[in-house]
Amino acid sequence: MALLDNNKDVLPLSSIAELLTAKARTLKMYEEKGLFPKKKELKKLYSINDVQIISFVHYLASVKKINANGIKYIIEMLENNMDEKNKADFLEIVEKKLEKLSAKEIVDVESM
Template sequence: MALIDSDKPIIPLSSVAQMLSAKLRTLRMYEEKGLLPVHEHGKKLYSINDLRLIAFVHYLVSFKKVNANGVRFVLELLNEHLDGEQKEALLTSVEELIEKVSPKEIDSEFEDF
């Protein structure tokens, strides 16, 4: 038995914002546009694996300037055309890119999004 269940939604959006050094309003905007994972229980809690995906969405929007429709398309490709191993490899490589980006380079507040 693993000590941590990476798929259990236990992290509130405010904590996700702190972990990503993002504004809560920005993440709520992603949520309103349907870019964040949705869980069946209805509560807006996120898992560790969700956090990785949210970081990816935030990277696409903030650093790569991808709009909501583009993010939806990328997420669709990620979910429908990559198996678990390929998805993991992609998210890991994106995490490495994110680590190289300084916080000053990512502007987490977008008016035109």
Template sequence: MSAVAEILKTKPRTMRMYEERGLLPGGHEKEKKLYSLEEIDRIMLVHYLATHERINANGIRFILKLLDWGITQEAKEALFKEAQELIEKESMAEIKEGDL
């Protein structure tokens, strides 16, 4: 979990909050969590929706249901790619600000 949090430039506590709100699959506190690439894409999407689009937990749950109900794989991949690009863009902006 902490590795994924680091990739997203957030804190593990934020990831646990997503779990507590039912946005991510939960696990045992002391159990090390391993995520598939598909799960990491989903985590990135949740983080993007929460932080960049400012969508609340209920809205995110609804969007995730829609994705699960049959959006095409191509559309899903495009959405995940957009979220990833925006997160990377924000990370690069933070790095540039740190250089000043």
């Protein structure tokens, strides 16, 4: 059995929305605002590694109530000022925090 390639783009946004218990339209809105990793293909697919960033963006918007410009700044800081190991460690910490949140604590942006 081959090892999984976490950088291979295989997941559509609708599947990621299911994983995050978010609305696909909400994630599409984040995507349109340029908050997700850039994709060149017409049919945009995301990797497992992209899911970490997407869940972080969703957390910042829905739980912390940070606007798109603030999220862009935070993501830019992550990309430009952290090496891959520190970035992965940071996103792992965020992922553990997200696991502790209940669905009630995450208010969908569309419902506002």
